[in-house]
Amino acid sequence: MASEDGRPDPATETFVAHRNLLFTVAYELLGSAADAEDVLQETWLRWAGVELDTVRDQRAYLVRITTRQALTRLRTLGRRKETYFGTWLPEPLLTTPDVAEDVELAESVSMAMLLVLETLTPTERAVFVLREVFDVGYDEIAEAVDKSPVAVRQIAHRARAHVAARRPRETVDVRETRAALGAFQRAVETGDLQGLLDILAPDVVLLADGGGVRQALPKPVVGADKAARLFTTGLKRADGELSVEPALINGSPALIVRLNGQLDGVLAVRLDNRLVTGLYYVRNPQKLSGVQREIRVSR
Secondary structure (H helix, E strand, C coil), X not given: CECCCCCEXXXXXXXXXXXXXXXXXXXXXXXXXXXXXXXXXXXXXXXCCCXXXXXXXXXXXXXXXXHHHHHHHHHHHHHHHHCCCXXXXXXXXXXXXXXXXXXXXXXXXXXXXXXXXXXXXXXXXXXXXHHHHCCCCHHHHHHHHCCCHHHHHHXXXXXXXXXXXXXXXXXXXXXXXXXXXXXXXXXXXXCCHHHHHCCEEEEEEEEEECECCEXXXXXXXXXXXXXXXXXXXXXXXXXXXXXXXXXXXXXXXXXXXXXXXXXXXXXXXXXXXXXXEEEEEECCXXXXXXXXCCECCXX
């Protein structure tokens, strides 16, 4: 809404100012851009009815509403994932270049980290994301997740240890990721399978998400030779002309794959010790709306 002079009213102005932050919070909790947008709609409806004079910290209040709405939706998503066809992967985002300048933020929205966050309970995930990514105080987190500050500290400690045991062990140089993806691009364009094998870890895991709409691997594939051959053979069997282009997906270099000029999927990777340990290919068209335009994430 706007005031008589045409300017946004204070509630709208504040919401718009924090919208990218709120979207990022919701997305990191849900791994779904579409659901994150729905959460923002629900957050706005609640925010629009708040007496602003009673709110001491508007940013914290908005984050609290967003977290509560995201937690409700996260539990619904959990039930949806139980009946999901094949492997479930987060929705990829075509992120703006500036996200790569914030290394911690870029890592937090990476496909690899979002998959690690999937192994936490909803409350653990909310506590970890709010504390470790957005540096929210324990008292504020306690209000958002309806726990005591003491309980939140215990949850944070447990979640931190859980994530540390599963996240990439070192910060990955963007140039290393681009080099690894270059091997995939050459494999697609020239059939250079050996170049691909050289950058895959022996126990690399290939995950593909077609959502039952497009053909994809029904379960994870483990092993460099098997993963490389399945991936390249699958692309070669595609009925039409394949093209591959680099992009910044979830804050990291990735590849967008097109078939006859139409978006077919997004390939992201996880690197450990300069070798690819995770391959994530999202083909489900219902999950590809986030790569049609650049999305800004922030904290």
